[in-house]
Amino acid sequence: xxxxxxxxxxxxxxxxxxxxxxxxxxxxxxxxxxxxxxxxxxxxxxxxxxxxxxxxxxxxxxxxxxxxxxxxxxxxxxxxxxxxxxxxxxxxxxxxxxxxxxxxxxxxxxxxxxxxxxxxxxxxxxxxxxxxxxxxxxxxxxxxxxxxxxxxxxxxxxxxxxxxxxxxxxxxxxxxxxxxxxxxxxxxxxxxxxxxxxxxxxxxxxxxxxxxxxxxxxxxxxxxxxxxxxxxxxxxxxxxxxxxxxxxxxxxxxxxxxxxxxxx
Amino acid sequence: xxxxxxxxxxxxxxxxxxxxxxxxxxxxxxxxxxxxxxxxxxxxxxxxxxxxxxxxxxxxxxxxxxxxxxxxxxxxxxxxxxxxxxxxxxxxxxxxxxxxxxxxxxxxxxxxxxxxxxxxxxxxxxxxxxxxxxxxxxxxxxxxxxxxxxxxxxxxxxxxxxxxxxxxxxxxxxxxxxxxxxxxxxxxxxxxxxxxxxxxxxxxxxxxxxxxxxxxxxxxxxxxxxxxxxxxxxxxxxxxxxxxx
Numbered sequence: 001x002x003x004x005x006x007x008x009x010x011x012x013x014x015x016x017x018x019x020x021x022x023x024x025x026x027x028x029x030x031x032x033x034x035x036x037x038x039x040x041x042x043x044x045x046x047x048x049x050x051x052x053x054x055x056x057x058x059x060x061x062x063x064x065x066x067x068x069x070x071x072x073x074x075x076x077x078x079x080x081x082x083x084x085x086x087x088x089x090x091x092x093x094x095x096x097x098x099x100x101x102x103x104x105x106x107x108x109x110x111x112x113x114x115x116x117x118x119x120x121x122x123x124x125x126x127x128x129x130x131x132x133x134x135x136x137x138x139x140x141x142x143x144x145x146x147x148x149x150x151x152x153x154x155x156x157x158x159x160x161x162x163x164x165x166x167x168x169x170x171x172x173x174x175x176x177x178x179x180x181x182x183x184x185x186x187x188x189x190x191x192x193x194x195x196x197x198x199x200x201x202x203x204x205x206x207x208x209x210x211x212x213x214x215x216x217x218x219x220x221x222x223x224x225x226x227x228x229x230x231x232x233x234x235x236x237x238x239x240x241x242x243x244x245x246x247x248x249x250x251x252x253x254x255x256x257x258x259x260x261x262x263x264x
Numbered sequence: 265x266x267x268x269x270x271x272x273x274x275x276x277x278x279x280x281x282x283x284x285x286x287x288x289x290x291x292x293x294x295x296x297x298x299x300x301x302x303x304x305x306x307x308x309x310x311x312x313x314x315x316x317x318x319x320x321x322x323x324x325x326x327x328x329x330x331x332x333x334x335x336x337x338x339x340x341x342x343x344x345x346x347x348x349x350x351x352x353x354x355x356x357x358x359x360x361x362x363x364x365x366x367x368x369x370x371x372x373x374x375x376x377x378x379x380x381x382x383x384x385x386x387x388x389x390x391x392x393x394x395x396x397x398x399x400x401x402x403x404x405x406x407x408x409x410x411x412x413x414x415x416x417x418x419x420x421x422x423x424x425x426x427x428x429x430x431x432x433x434x435x436x437x438x439x440x441x442x443x444x445x446x447x448x449x450x451x452x453x454x455x456x457x458x459x460x461x462x463x464x465x466x467x468x469x470x471x472x473x474x475x476x477x478x479x480x481x482x483x484x485x486x487x488x489x490x491x492x493x494x495x496x497x498x499x500x501x502x503x504x505x506x507x508x509x
Contacts, residue, residue, distance in 0.1 A: 023352040048374055105266035106273070117491040118450040121457055121465065124472035124480050128294050204364045211367070212458060219367070226370030234371060242363045249362040 047231035058232035059239060068221070075206065075217040078134050082141020083202045087195060090146045094153025094194075095183070108154060115147035119201070120208050127213065137209045137217070144205030145198030152194025156187030196252045203245055296478040304478040305485065312467055312479075314486065321452055321463030321490075324380055328387035328448040333441055336392050340399025340437075341425075350400065361393035369455050378461050387451040391444030398440025402433025435506050442498045449494055453487060464490065 017025070032052060038044065039051040047054070062068050097104045097111070122143060126136040160183060168182040184191075210219025218241055225234035278298040284290045285297050308314060343350040369386055376382040406429050414428045456465025464487050471479040 019348055020351045023348055027352065102266050102269075106270035109267070110270065110274070113492045113495055114488065116446045116450065116495055117488050118453040118457075118465075120454040121468050121484055121487055123457075124468065125484070127472075128477070200362060200364070204366060207364065207367050208454065208458065211370070222367060222370055226373065229374075231374065234374075238368050238371060241367060245364050246359050246362055250359075 046229070050232045050235065054232045055235045055239075058230075058236040062233065062236045062240065071217055071221055074134070075210065075219065078137045078210075078217065079141050079199075079202050079206050082138045082206055083145055083195075083199060085138065086142035086145035086202060087149050087198055089142070090149030090194070090198065091153055091191070093146070093150040095157060095179070097150065098154035098157025099183075104154065108151075111147060111150055111154075115151060119144045119205050120212075123209050123212060126209070132213055137206050137214065140209040141202040141206040145202040148197035148201060149191075149194040152190045152197065153187065156190025156194075157183065159190065160186045192252065196249060199248060199252060200245070203248070207241070293477070296481055300478045301481040301485070304482040308467075308471075308479050308482045308486065312471075312483075314464075314467070317463035317467050318490065319463070320380075321456065321465070324383050324387065324452045324456075324462060325445065325449050327380075327384045328391060328452065329441075329445050331384070331388040332391040332395050332444045332448060335388075336395025336440065336444060337399050337437060339392075340396045340403065340440075343396070343400050344403040354397075354400070357393050357396050361397070365390050366451050366454060369458055373459060378459055380462060382459065383452055383455045383462055386455050387448040390451045391447040394443035394447065395437070395440040398443070399433065399437050402436030402440075403429050405436065406432040435502070438502055438505050442502055445498060446495065449491060453491075 035049065036052050038049045039054075050058075093111070097108050119140065123136065123140060126139040126143070130136045130139045164182050164186055165178075168178050173181060207217070207219040207222075210217040211223040212219075214220045218237065221237050222234065222241070225231075225237055281290065281295065282298050285292050285295060343353060366386060369382070372382045372386050376385055410428050410432060411424070414424045419427065452462075453465040456462035457469050458465075460466050460469045464483070468480060468483045468487065471483055
């Protein structure tokens with residue numbers, strides 16, 4: 001019973017509307033109202049701006065269908081494998097580049113300048129190399145996330161406190177022990193940050209590839225809704241996609257402790 | 265010496281690929297000969313009217329850049345001026361930055377048609393969050409002493425903004441604009457490729473559909489070259505701005 005008091009108080013505190021909460025509620029309501037006015041105004045052709053009940057109905061229908069979860073699983077699988085391949089390669093490349101100044105000067109500029117190029121243009125090449133099935137989408141995810149992860153790991157390696165490295169050396173740690181006991185724990189946060197960035201770009205790379213050429217996955221659902229001009233469904237798929245993307249990003253940041261770092 | 269080793273390694277890899285293709289270990293119908301790609305570079309530039317395509321892509325980037333600069337700075341200033349609005353919306357802008365907006369390109373196709381406007385609007389919206397957030401960061405990081413100097417001269421809020429806040433925040437704002445422009449370029453080329461419309465992105469898609477492998481590789485190299493030049497130029501401009509400050 002003793003714990004009910006603070007819990008109830010906390011719940012009341014959450015329910016109390018602060019000025020910021022009130023403003024947010026006003027903004028959201030205003031946007032929804034404007035949307036609904038536009039939807040019923042007849043200014044747009046057909047369902048270009050569908051009414052809110054139509055989008056809601058499409059959302060409920062989408063989430064209640066088994067094929068949505070099958071397609072979602074296909075996409076998650078492709079992103080996961082792509083992230084694992086690109087992430088591991090990025091980790092190794094970052095460790096090698098960050099740990100050796102000579103290699104860094106020789107090869108890091110290539111990573112640095114290739115990083116911000118649009119990766120989707122490599123899709124025709126990936127189709128030739130890995131086929132039209134999941135392989136090319138996984139490759140797009142891996143290629144997209146390799147660069148941010150490698151660059152972040154390399155930067156993280158250089159930021160390691162030299163005292164920690166000296167401690168490791170004074171204990172005569174071998175390279176494996178140095179990597180597992182000193183380097184990797186000390187650069188946990190740059191690595192997680194790279195993973196967060198990598199996840200975002202892997203998601204984009206994989207899904208864009210699915211919209212271009214695929215018969216499965218969430219990207220395919222997006223382009224299928226567009227091809228059938230099923231606008232409420234298109235909005236519903238995009239809403240789910242954006243919520244999942246923001247959620248995944250927030251989850252990685254939360255569980256990796258990046259939120260705490262930002263607060264400090 | 266290290267840059268020479270780096271460049272030498274890239275050349276060595278290309279030579280190895282050339283040999284592996286010539287002896288048949290790599291299928292030349294999947295990976296074209298690097299020498300063939302180099303030969304096709306000139307053909308792609310001349311026959312595919314690459315200058316016109318480059319200018320089209322550059323124009324789309326410029327239009328998106330102007331929009332994201334104008335709206336991004338205005339929105340950032342508005343959020344700085346209204347702290348309540350800032351507290352309500354800053355996390356939303358950050359969340360918006362992490363959304364894969366480019367995936368909504370079919371929606372933009374419906375809204376704006378298969379035209380340059382679709383590409384420009386997507387590039388503009390994708391590049392907007394960093395400009396807003398960096399404008400806000402730059403204005404908020406203005407040193408207290410500078411603001412107090414302005415107050416001691418009894419500057420009006422407009423003068424305070426024009427003479428103190430904005431010049432002080434300019435280098436940070438430029439970082440945001442640079443990030444926004446990079447996002448814009450990535451999205452412009454990407455959407456051109458996806459909707460088969462416009463400049464350099466469309467060229468790659470067209471060559472791929474024609475199964476012109478060497479041409480695809482040459483066009484990809486050209487796009488990478490353009491991206492790198494763009495990246496280096498904006499990076500130098502940023503450094504120059506910081507040194508002038």
